[in-house]
Amino acid sequence: MIAVMGATGNTGKIVAETLLAKGEKVRVLGRDAEKLGPLMAKGAEAAAGDPGDAAYLARAFAGADAAYTLIPPDLATPRFRAHQDRIGGATAQALKDAKVTRVVLLSSLGAEHPSGTGPIAGLFSQEARLRELGIDALFLRAGYFFENTFANLPLVKHQGVNGGAIAPDVKVGMIATRDIGAAAASALLARDFHGAQVRDLIAPRDYTLADVTELLGAAIGKPDLAYVQFPYDAFTVALVQAGLSRDLAAQYAEMSRAINEGRVRSTQGRTPLTTGPTTFEAFVPRLAAAYKSQ
Numbered sequence: 001m002i003a004v005m006g007a008t009g010n011t012g013k014i015v016a017e018t019l020l021a022k023g024e025k026v027r028v029l030g031r032d033a034e035k036l037g038p039l040m041a042k043g044a045e046a047a048a049g050d051p052g053d054a055a056y057l058a059r060a061f062a063g064a065d066a067a068y069t070l071i072p073p074d075l076a077t078p079r080f081r082a083h084q085d086r087i088g089g090a091t092a093q094a095l096k097d098a099k100v101t102r103v104v105l106l107s108s109l110g111a112e113h114p115s116g117t118g119p120i121a122g123l124f125s126q127e128a129r130l131r132e133l134g135i136d137a138l139f140l141r142a143g144y145f146f147e148n149t150f151a152n153l154p155l156v157k158h159q160g161v162n163g164g165a166i167a168p169d170v171k172v173g174m175i176a177t178r179d180i181g182a183a184a185a186s187a188l189l190a191r192d193f194h195g196a197q198v199r200d201l202i203a204p205r206d207y208t209l210a211d212v213t214e215l216l217g218a219a220i221g222k223p224d225l226a227y228v229q230f231p232y233d234a235f236t237v238a239l240v241q242a243g244l245s246r247d248l249a250a251q252y253a254e255m256s257r258a259i260n261e262g263r264v265r266s267t268q269g270r271t272p273l274t275t276g277p278t279t280f281e282a283f284v285p286r287l288a289a290a291y292k293s294q
Contacts (some may be wrong), residue, residue, distance in 0.1 A: 002188055003027045003064040003100070005051065005091070006072050007044075008035045010147060011106055014181025015068045015188070020044055022189055029060050052086040057094030066188050067095065070106035071126060080248045084122030092129040102136040102191060104184045109141050109173050109200060110255075110264030117264060118255030119248070131196045138193040142180050142201045143173035143266070144259075146283045149212060151242075153291050156225065162213040163228035165235035165256035171206035172259060173266045176283055179203075179276025200268040207280050215280055219288035232257060 002019055006012035007028035016039050019026045026044045030036050033048035040046050049056035051072060061067055069091050077083040095103060111123040130137045156162050166172065180201055187193055209227050217225030230238065232253040239249035258264045268274050 001025045001027060001064040001066075003029060003047075003061050003067040005029045005068060006070045006106075007039055008032070009070075009072065010145075010177035011181040011184065012068060012070065013039075014178050015185045016044060017042065018182065018185035019188065022185075024189065027060060027064060029057075052083075052090050054090040054093040054097070057090055058097040061094050061098035061100050064098065064100055066102040066104075066191065067100050068104050068106075068184050068188060069095075071122065075244050075248060078245050078247055080119060080245065080251055081122055084119070085125065088122065088126040088129055092126075092133060095130075095135070096133055100135065102188075102193070103130060104138045104140060104187055105130060106180065106184070107139040107141045107198075108264075109143050109202075109266055110258060111139065111141050112267065113258075113263060116254065117258040118251035118253070120255060120258070120264065127196075136194050137196045138187050139196070139198045140180060140184060140187075140201055141198055141266075143175040143203065146174055146176045146203075146278070146280060146287075149216070149287055150290055153287070153294060156216070156220075156222075156291065157294050160222075161226050161228050162209070162216065163230055164209060165230050165232050165253055165260075166209050167229055167260050168210040168213075168227045169208050170260055170262075171208055173200070173202040173206055173264075174280065175201050175203050175276050176278035179278050183276065198268075200266040200274045201276060202266050202270065202274060203276055204270070204279055212280060215284045216287055216291075219284045220291050 004016045007016045008030045016028050020042050028039045028044045036046040047060035071087050074083050107123045108120045110117045110120045114124050213227040236249045236253045
């Protein structure tokens with residue numbers, strides 16, 4: 001049995017569907033039982049509940065020899081690190097209580113740093129919790145999600161520019177979330193990692209935000225689309241206006257600074273294990289379709 005947290009999300013859904021297609025027995029976890037229905041129709045067991053509840057997670061992990069774990073976001077929480085610690089601590093305790101011996105964690109590039117990286121620092125702490133369990137743990141340190149660019153589409157639509165706090169000429173290690181899910185599923189199927197292992201996950205090449213903007217502009221018929229770098233304070237204010245808590249908005253600004261300063265990057269380089277197959281060029285039609293549907 002393999003338990004999959006966040007099974008209705010971008011990565012967890014791919015993990016669950018891939019495992020089910022390979023004939024694995026899968027238990028899918030999520031907050032909303034109704035949203036887990038399509039995976040149940042494909043043969044999964046379901047366990048709905050609060051990922052910050054260690055007792056619920058222990059029941060959901062019971063009987064599983066392996067698990068895919070993550071810390072789902074909460075954009076409105078006033079204290080994001082407390083949110084990360086609550087779910088991360090509950091997950092580690094539940095894995096211990098349920099005697100799960102093998103776990104894959106969705107982590108991030110930059111998770112080797114204990115601070116100064118915004119929300120990524122919470123993943124440093126989670127990696128440490130799982131190391132302390134002494135089980136076989138694979139930390140997938142993923143790059144900046146291609147899917148993060150969906151959040152910029154309203155800016156492109158209404159202001160005619162793309163923008164953010166990351167500098168336009170900084171090369172960023174990125175990845176498609178489906179490639180993360182595929183890598184996690186492959187590792188869980190093989191069950192071939194031992195001790196605590198780190199694996200970076202990045203696309204076939206790095207992209208600057210200027211590159212991303214040029215590709216998006218070409219795809220939506222705006223070849224002159226420009227990327228504008230916002231000051232960190234202005235970026236924070238813009239995120240709050242978009243609905244994020246002030247705490248999380250400030251953390252995203254800190255993460256952007258860390259990317260600009262080269263502290264969030266791949267330390268392993270590109271190998272067959274660290275490189276996903278999807279390029280941003282292959283991803284951009286999805287982004288363009290979402291823009292045109294607004």
